[in-house]
Amino acid sequence: MPAWHHDSSGNESAFEDTFTYVISRSKDSSIYDDEDLFTDIHPSYLRRSNQSRMSMTDEDNIVSQYVQPPSSPKLVHRRPTESNTPVFDRQGLQRRGTIMSDSGDSFDMISAYGSDQDSLFKYNDDPFRSHKPKWSAAGLASTVSSPSIPKHLTDKHVLPADYHSATLAGGQMDDFLETDREWDETALKLHQYWSLRGTVNVSVLILIILCVLMLFMGYPVLHEASQQKLRDTLKTPVDDQPKSLTGLRTSLIDPDTPPEALTSKNSRTNKTMRLVFSDEFNQDGRSFYPGEDPFWEAENLHYWQTENYEWYHPSAITTANGSLIITLSQHPLNNLFFRGGMLTTWNKFCFTGGKLEARLILPGRNNVSGLWPAVWTMGNLGRAGYGASTEGLWPYSYDSCDVGTLPNQTYLASQGGGPLAAETTGRYVEDFGPYLSYLPGQRLSRCTCLDSTEHPGPRHEDGTWVGRSAPEIDLIEALGNNGEGEHGQTSMSLQVAPFDAAYNVSDPSGLIATNGSTHASKLNDYTGAVFQQAVSAKVNTSDSAYTLTDNQFDTYAFEYNPGTSKDSYIKWFASNEEVFRIEAHALGPNKATEIGARPIPEEPMYLIMNLGISQSFNWINWDVLSEDWNNDPSNYRMHIDYVRVYQDEDKISEDSISCSPSKFPTAEYIEKHMEAYTNPLLTSWVGTPETGGYDHTFPPNVLLGQCK
Incomplete structure (x- = not known):
């Protein structure tokens, strides 16, 4: 224009x-x-x-x-x-x-x-x-x-x-x-200012907003409410004790326990021991999913630490015919070909000192190897199968401030390295080199800086922290020996850290294997590797005590007194006869590795029973096992008739049967780090979340120059 x-x-x-x-x-x-x-x-x-x-x-x-x-x-x-x-x-x-x-x-x-x-x-x-x-x-x-x-x-x-x-x-x-x-x-009519397209747009927008709110607000609230509901079902509003549910006992001692089993005798002092916990498993059809039992809980995880081939699942555990039954089956689950069961009393029932007794039938045959049935205990600060919780705590039992608390049991290179025995006496050089230990160091040691807020306590009179850990005492870990006329065996052991030179105890005279009328025993040739020192004996089992032989029950037990004194010990029994003993002086100071005494476990210990399969425990006879499974998928079961715990009547106290006793508290520390104790996918305490770690650090150690 x-x-x-x-x-x-x-x-x-x-x-x-x-x-x-x-x-x-x-x-x-x-x-x-x-x-x-x-x-x-x-x-x-x-x-x-x-x-x-x-x-x-x-x-x-x-x-x-x-x-x-x-x-x-x-x-x-x-x-x-x-x-x-x-x-x-x-x-x-x-x-x-x-x-x-x-x-x-x-x-x-x-x-x-x-x-x-x-x-x-x-x-x-x-x-x-x-x-x-x-x-x-x-x-x-x-x-x-x-x-x-x-x-x-x-x-x-x-x-x-x-x-x-x-x-x-x-x-x-x-x-x-x-x-x-x-x-x-x-007045405008609805169709004059509204449309189907507008309705759809607004509806989708509202739906997206609701989904976001549900994800970040609704789900956490509902999840916490459901978990609290599960916890509340086990407690009364006045005494915080387990409720009386239909068919569910509420006392530590099972009412079905026979009167003659209410007491026992201390094998060392001949003092009377009284029953403090028992489960007779007489009620059929029990299940052990989280929240279903006041004392037991079945795990739902893969026990990757020992490279197991099975997935532990609560559905593999029940009660029938007056026994607890744990079944190992060819049942594919979570990308694994087998399903097994693992039952624990972690953070529900623990004991310090006393006697653990179990009567059971082992799965399979005495002369076929491959299965891994076990009854054992661990310190409450470590939860079995939860790798983040056990890192730096298992299998320590230690209360000294020295090189034994450091990674690999060696000083830093800047400190001159050593001790020589820790650098050269490893027994599996081809796999791990000459080093004695691959452990990351004791996480909660006596060397922890005095101002640390990451130690559960308590303190010694000099103000230093008490060394804390998650030790392990095994009642049985059974295995078969292949061939005609071979007997089954069980390993009865104490897992130890820090390690003696070449994994040989400081004083071998403190280890005694005895032959009973039924069970022959001998010290185990296997004494450990870079992740644990094993102080153990192999004990022959009864040939009749297997599900595919005579299906007879047998009784196993251990009795112990914690500490480092001359009265501290662990004894193992089979068919009520002593078969193995560790005296505290066997685990005294070791000059070669410059470490102090390892106490007989003083931590509150909880119970574990499981049935799995792993090449890392013994050779697996796949041919026979597969044939037995084909004949009957339920052939491989472990039957537990009862579990009973006794303590000296003059030592029974609230602390002696607590998971968080005053001298070895655990409750506050576990609550503070609950994710590490409830998420089995966390495999490390210090690793990053991307690598499956809890993303925390070990408390500072004075020997590493980390204290102010």
Whole structure:
């Protein structure tokens, strides 16, 4: 479009300024007639209106020079008041002929205000200058002449004169305003401001918001509520003791325990020992999923630490015919080919000192190897199968501040390294090199800095921390020996750290293996490796005490007195006969590795019973095992008739049967690090979450220069 400018005669057009004002005033009800309208526009108008009109031809020439229709009008609805409401552009001036065909039929021209004396725009001194578009329209009621434009130029682009013009003839203004009032006063119907697409969009948005809220707010609340509900089902509101549930005992001593089993004799002092815990498993159909039993819980995990081939699952454990039954079966589960069972009293029942006795039938045969049945105990600060909880605690039993608390049992290179025995007396050089230990160091040691807040306590009189750990005492770990006439055996052992040189105890005279009338025993040739020192004996089992032989029960037990004194010991029994003993002095200080005495475990110990299969324990006779499974999938079961715990009657106390005794507390520390004790996928205390670690550090150690 050509630029607007002043012509050589100085005449200026009032085209845009004048009609812009006309349009704005046409929207106001204060316009009464044409004369008032144009008088209001500008005083000079009256003078111009009396001048002689220019001819139609002259006006046509002017318009043809300066006025052109838009190339692509943009049309919108003004208001959808009536079905015949006109469609107009964003400036309210152009109209589509297909909808408003009367624009050409009724008014064959477009009008503009101007004269020879006026230019089309007045930029400098016009008080009514406007930025309205360069197209205007005037009605036939106007008192000024109207230059005409041929119909074919206006038919598709110009409003009718009675729609947005200087004046509306007759009552058309009132009709127009009345239509607006009807629109303003009419309530919109739902379909006029809502749509299916809008409904779907809003619904999806609301759904996304609800899902996000549920994920980050709802789920944590519901999960905690469900867990609290499980905990509450085992407690009464007044005494915090297990509730009396249908068929579920509430006392530590099973009411089904026969009277003659309520006491026993201490084999060393001949003092009376009283029963403090028992489970006779006489009620059939028990299950041990989390929250179902006040003392036992079946684990749901893979015991990766010993490279087991089975997945431990609660469904593998039940009671029947007066016994607890743990079944190992060819049942694929969680990408493993076997399903076994592991039952513990972790953080529910523990004992310190006394006697553990179990009567059971071993699975399989005495002369076929491959299965791994076990009954054992561990310190409550470590939860079996939860790698993060046991790292740096198992299998320590140590309360000295020396090199035995450090990683690999060696000093730092900057400290000169050594001791030599710790660097050179490892027995599995091809696999691990000459180093004695691959342990990460004792996490909760006596060397922990005095101001540490990451030690569960207590302290010694000198202010140093008591060394804490998760020691292990094994009642039985049974295995078969292949071949005709071979006997089954069980390993009865204490796992130890830190290690003696070459894994040989400091004083071998403290280890005694004895032969009973039924069971022959001998010290185990296997004494440990880089992750544990094993102090153990192999004891022959009864050939009849297997499910696939004579299916007879046999009794196994150990008795111990914690500490490092001359009265501290562990004894093992089979068929009520002593078969192996460890005296405390066997684990005294070791000069070669520069370590102190390893106490007979003083930590509160909990019970564990499991049946699994692993190449790391003994050779697996797959041919025979597979044939037996094919004959009967339930062939490999361990039956436990009862479990009983006794203590010297003069030593029984609240602490002696607690999982968090005052001298060896555990509750606060476990609560503080509950994730490490409840998430079996965490394999390390110090590892990053990406590698399956708990992402915590060991407390600082004074020997490593980490204290302030």
